[in-house]
Amino acid sequence: xxxxxxxxxxxxxxxxxxxxxxxxxxxxxxxxxxxxxxxxxxxxxxxxxxxxxxxxxxxxxxxxxxxxxxxxxxxxxxxxxxxxxxxxxxxxxxxxxxxxxxxxxxxxxxxxxxxxxxxxxxxxxxxxxxxxxxxxxxxxxxxxxxxxxxxxxxxxxxxxxxxxxxxxxxxxxxxxxxxxxxxxxxxxxxxxxxxxxxxxxxxxxxxxxxxxxxxxxxxxxxxxxxxxxxxxxxxxxxxxxxxxxxxxxxxxxxxxxxxxxxxxxxxxxxxxxxxxxxxxxxxxxxxxxxxxxxxxxxxxxxxxxxxxxxxxxxxxxxxxxxxxxxxxxxxxxxxxxxxxxxxxxxxxxxxxxxxxxxxxxxxxx
Amino acid sequence: xxxxxxxxxxxxxxxxxxxxxxxxxxxxxxxxxxxxxxxxxxxxxxxxxxxxxxxxxxxxxxxxxxxxxxxxxxxxxxxxxxxxxxxxxxxxxxxxxxxxxxxxxxxxxxxxxxxxxxxxxxxxxxxxxxxxxxxxxxxxxxxxxxxxxxxxxxxxxxxxxxxxxxxxxxxxxxxxxxxxxxxxxxxxxxxxxxxxxxxxxxxxxxxxxxxxxxxxxxxxxxxxxxxxxxxxxxxxxxxxxxxxxxxxxxxxxxxxxxxxxxxxxxxxxxxxxxxxxxxxxxx
Numbered sequence: 053x054x055x056x057x058x059x060x061x062x063x064x065x066x067x068x069x070x071x072x073x074x075x076x077x078x079x080x081x082x083x084x085x086x087x088x089x090x091x092x093x094x095x096x097x098x099x100x101x102x103x104x105x106x107x108x109x110x111x112x113x114x115x116x117x118x119x120x121x122x123x124x125x126x127x128x129x130x131x132x133x134x135x136x137x138x139x140x141x142x143x144x145x146x147x148x149x150x151x152x153x154x155x156x157x158x159x160x161x162x163x164x165x166x167x168x169x170x171x172x173x174x175x176x177x178x179x180x181x182x183x184x185x186x187x188x189x190x191x192x193x194x195x196x197x198x199x200x201x202x203x204x205x206x207x208x209x210x211x212x213x214x215x216x217x218x219x220x221x222x223x224x225x226x227x228x229x230x231x232x233x234x235x236x237x238x239x240x241x242x243x244x245x246x247x248x249x250x251x252x253x254x255x256x257x258x259x260x261x262x263x264x265x266x267x268x269x270x271x272x273x274x275x276x277x278x279x280x281x282x283x284x285x286x287x288x289x290x291x292x293x294x295x296x297x298x299x300x301x302x303x304x305x306x307x308x309x310x311x312x313x314x315x316x317x318x319x320x321x322x323x324x325x326x327x328x329x330x331x332x333x334x335x336x337x338x339x340x341x342x343x344x345x346x347x348x349x350x351x352x353x354x355x356x357x358x359x360x361x362x363x364x365x366x367x368x369x370x371x372x373x374x375x376x377x378x379x380x381x382x383x384x385x386x387x388x389x390x391x392x393x394x395x396x397x398x399x400x401x402x403x404x405x406x407x408x409x410x411x412x413x414x415x416x417x
Numbered sequence: 418x419x420x421x422x423x424x425x426x427x428x429x430x431x432x433x434x435x436x437x438x439x440x441x442x443x444x445x446x447x448x449x450x451x452x453x454x455x456x457x458x459x460x461x462x463x464x465x466x467x468x469x470x471x472x473x474x475x476x477x478x479x480x481x482x483x484x485x486x487x488x489x490x491x492x493x494x495x496x497x498x499x500x501x502x503x504x505x506x507x508x509x510x511x512x513x514x515x516x517x518x519x520x521x522x523x524x525x526x527x528x529x530x531x532x533x534x535x536x537x538x539x540x541x542x543x544x545x546x547x548x549x550x551x552x553x554x555x556x557x558x559x560x561x562x563x564x565x566x567x568x569x570x571x572x573x574x575x576x577x578x579x580x581x582x583x584x585x586x587x588x589x590x591x592x593x594x595x596x597x598x599x600x601x602x603x604x605x606x607x608x609x610x611x612x613x614x615x616x617x618x619x620x621x622x623x624x625x626x627x628x629x630x631x632x633x634x635x636x637x638x639x640x641x642x643x644x645x646x647x648x649x650x651x652x653x654x655x656x657x658x659x660x661x662x663x664x665x666x667x668x669x670x671x672x673x674x675x676x677x678x679x680x681x682x683x684x685x686x687x688x689x690x691x692x693x694x695x696x697x698x699x700x
Contacts, residue, residue, distance in 0.1 A: 106588055126591045133592045139585035143607045152603075156594035204593065 055082040056118070057207060057240050058103065063112035065098055072098045074264045075112070080208070080242055085234050087243045087251040090261035091287070096244050099261070100212055103242065105129050117207075127156075131208035132201035136216060138193045140185040146172070146196050147181040153204035171203035174233060191222050198230075202237060209234075211243045215250065227253045248288055260284050276336075282411050285334050292340075293332035294353070294403075295377040296410065304333055304410050306403075308375040309353045313408050331412035337384040339405040342369060345398040352400040355381065357393055367392065371399060444662035461663035470645065470664070477625060477642035478671050480556070484563040485621035489613065491564070492571040497605075500579035511576060517569045526633050529562055533634075554636040562634040563627060567620040574619050578612030614683065622672050642668050 058080040065073040072095045080086045088096045101107040103114065105126035114122045121129065132153065140149050150171050154164045172178040175195035180188065185196060194214060201209050211230075215223045231254045234241045245251050251258050252272045260267040260275065260283075268280040279285035282293075295307040304313040305328075313333055345354060355371040358380065362368075366384040373379050383401065393399060445457035464470065499510045517525060532539040533552040540552065552558040582605060590604045606613070628643030635644070642664065648654070649661025 104588075104592060106591075126588070127594045127596060129592075131592075133589070135585050135589055137583075137585055139583065139589040141586060141590070141604060141608070152590070152595075153593035156599065200589075200593070 054084070056080070057082045057116070058242075059115040059118075060099075060103075061113040061115065063099070063102060063109045063114065065095075065102060065107065065109045067098075072264050073102075073109070076261070076264075076266045077112075078259050078266060078269050080240060081257075082207075083238055083240055084256040085231065085241045085243065085254055087245060087255040087258045088261060089245055089248060089251040089258050089287075092246050094261045095264040096246075096261050097212065100133075100210055100242075100244050104131065104133050104210055130206050131210055132204060132206045134197050134201045134209065134211045134214045136212045136214065138197040138214075140193055140196055140200070142184075142186050144185070145181070146177065146183050146185060146188070149185055149196055150199045150203050152200060157204060167203050167205075168199075171199040174202070174236070175199045175229075190218055191226070194218065194226065198233070202233075202239065206239070208240045208242060211241060213245050215245075223250070230254060252288075260287065262287070278409055279334065285409065285411070290337050290382050292335045292337065292381045292383075293379070293411070294335050294373070294381070295330075295379075296333040297328035297330050298410050298412065299328045304331075304408075306333065306353070307377060308373060311353070311403055313403075313405075313410070315408060315410050329412050331410055334409040334411065335381075335403055335405060337368070337382045338366075338386075339403060340381070340383045341402045341404060342371070342383055342385055342393060343400050343402070344393060345400045352402050354398065354400050357395050357397050357399060360392065360395060362387070369393070371401065440662045440665060443659050444666055446659035448659070461660045462667075464660060465663045465667050469640075473640050473645055474642055474664075474667055474671060478675065480560055480641070481563070481621055481624040481627075482675065484560055484567070484624055485617055487564050488567050488571050488620050489575075489617050491568060492575050492616075493613075496572055496575040497579050500576055500582070501584075511572070514572050515569055522566065523629065523633070526562060526566060526630055529565060530633055533558065553634060554638045556635075556639055559631050559635045559639045559641070562630040563624050566627075566630055567624060570623075571616055571620050574612070574616040578609050578616065582609060610683065614679065618676065621675070625672055626668055642671075 056079045060076055060078050062075040062077050063073055064071070064075050076095075076099060088099060090096045098107060102109050105124060105128075109122065112122075113120060116124070116129070141152065144152070147168055150168045151164050154167055159167070168181070169178060172181055175198055177192065177195050177199060180192065185193060188196065197214065215226050218226060227250060230241070230243075234254075243251070243254065255272060257269060257271055258275055259269045262283050267284050268275060270278075270280075275284060275288050279288060279291075282291075285291040285293075296304045296311075296313065297307060298304045298315070302315045304315055305311065306313070343352075354374045356374065357369055358372050359370040360367060363384075365387060367387050367390055369383045369385065371381045371383055373381055381401070444461050445459070447456065447458050447460050465474070495514070499507055499514070502510060530553060531537055534540065535551075535553070543549070550557075552561070586604060586608075587600055590600045595603060626643050626646070628641070628647040631639050631641045631644045632647070635641075637644075646661050646664045646668065649657045649664060
């Protein structure tokens with residue numbers, strides 16, 4: 053396990069009497085690409101501003117390389133921020149913008165020049181060093197802002213939804229570039245976004261923030277397959293909740309069919325005599341195989357196709373689950389060799405996940 | 418022929434160019450009584466540019482320049498702090514600071530006279546503390562009066578300059594290691610430079626021609642360019658319009674000189690900086 057760079061300990065913050073962060077604790081490790089992901093208004097920007105030093109938490113501590121940095125002013129923190137609106141200095145050209153942090157450190161001029169040249173070539177902007185920043189396109193400004201943040205070689209680079217203003221194509225390109233850049237530099241990146249795909253595309257680990265509370269910190273794979281809460285399950289990708297009952301510590305049974313599930317969640321709080329517990333099993337859209345219904349099958353769920361969408365690599369079906377617990381499921385089938393099923397047809401569904409997550413009813417929000 | 422420039426041209430000719438030409442013609446008349454348009458000389462100018470009038474011109478320019486700088490020095494921190502307030506508070510404070518503009522200028526200045534004349538309450542209070550200085554009828558009094566009179570006028574243009582300064586830019590500078598002083602020096606001043614300059618001119622130029630404040634606080638004992646010009650045109654003594662016109666033109670030239678030299682100074686500073694940038698890049 054690598055070294056901890058930044059550690060937040062029960063950080064709470066409120067503004068104008070409203071609680072924005074509720075006892076958030078997490079750790080960012082040296083050299084990782086870490087994302088803070090959450091819907092807008094979840095408090096991720098507040099958390100970012102606390103880490104950068106522009107805000108003070110009402111409670112809690114911020115440890116930087118093991119020592120308390122909660123009240124350190126922003127200019128004395130060894131981290132740089134890439135702002136959402138870039139916040140480039142319009143009166144300075146590209147070169148001077150990138151040089152700003154180095155000049156503040158009072159580095160000798162020849163070192164400033166070589167560091168700026170290096171940072172600009174990393175973002176492929178060395179051809180534009182003398183241009184005014186106001187003449188640059190959004191993508192170019194983005195690159196300059198990035199170069200300005202990495203040029204002083206901080207331990208941590210904070211990125212506040214830096215790709216939000218770019219169009220989709222450019223955003224995809226920049227995601228790739230950011231990830232490559234972070235690997236090349238070996239710097240720690242803390243990336244704030246509300247875009248789940250973006251976070252997944254780049255991050256080593258992701259923290260999910262919801263209404264000021266930290267829901268889960270895990271790798272993208274783990275978040276997807278083992279979400280800690282219903283919120284995470286729904287926020288990350290598409291989630292189908294299929295009615296089920298938990299019959300033992302690691303076992304659940306589907307209510308509409310005879311499916312049995314192995315659970316990887318081992319919630320030992322429940323006493324054995326309280327089983328079975330009613331709730332839902334999480335099933336991802338690609339974990340179900342659809343078949344036209346021929347005969348009554350015991351081991352599968354049955355449903356009626358409501359809508360079909362062709363998405364290219366996959367075909368997405370919205371299927372109404374039949375039985376006592378009616379609900380609509382989203383099911384993806386690989387489009388390769390797939391024979392389309394018409395709307396209104398009865399289908400049987402086979403769940404193919406070997407292990408799954410169970411959410412009891414009491415946790416239903 | 419682009420006709421849409423016409424209104425501006427008509428305005429310029431009728432209200433600026435023609436009156437100015439008339440002023441020039443007037444200033445070239447040899448005596449107050451003459452109304453000739455064939456004989457011209459520079460007698461009025463030679464009188465204006467020799468003592469005591471040349472000294473008055475220099476004193477007025479110097480005093481207005483210093484007073485305008487002082488106004489700027491006071492208004493910058495005040496307007497800056499207002500511009501950084503949450504928007505509700507901002508409007509209230511801005512209103513409070515500009516309310517004096519709603520009062521008649523003469524009333525505002527006369528209040529100073531009443532408070533600071535030898536038998537006024539402020540003067541008596543100051544004497545109580547052992548501070549006895551002549552405020553009314555002194556150059557210093559006029560200087561303070563100019564500052565007081567023009568301070569509220571500076572607030573609005575300066576506020577609109579600072580208002581546009583984005584918080585994120587200051588935060589970016591701070592994040593990159595700039596202290597408060599460095600943020601002012603490297604970000605706020607360079608970015609608002611032209612706005613600061615315009616706000617300065619906004620008070621400096623009218624101060625140069627100001628005659629109400631020197632008349633009321635100076636009590637006729639402090640001679641400025643403004644009071645001299647006023648005296649030549651409206652004075653109770655012997656009005657001398659050609660001489661007044663010559664003084665007015667001197668005022669205009671003085672203002673233009675200060676303006677253009679500051680412009681040159683500003684642009685030179687800029688080009689020096691960009692030269693440094695390109696050298697840095699080429700290395």
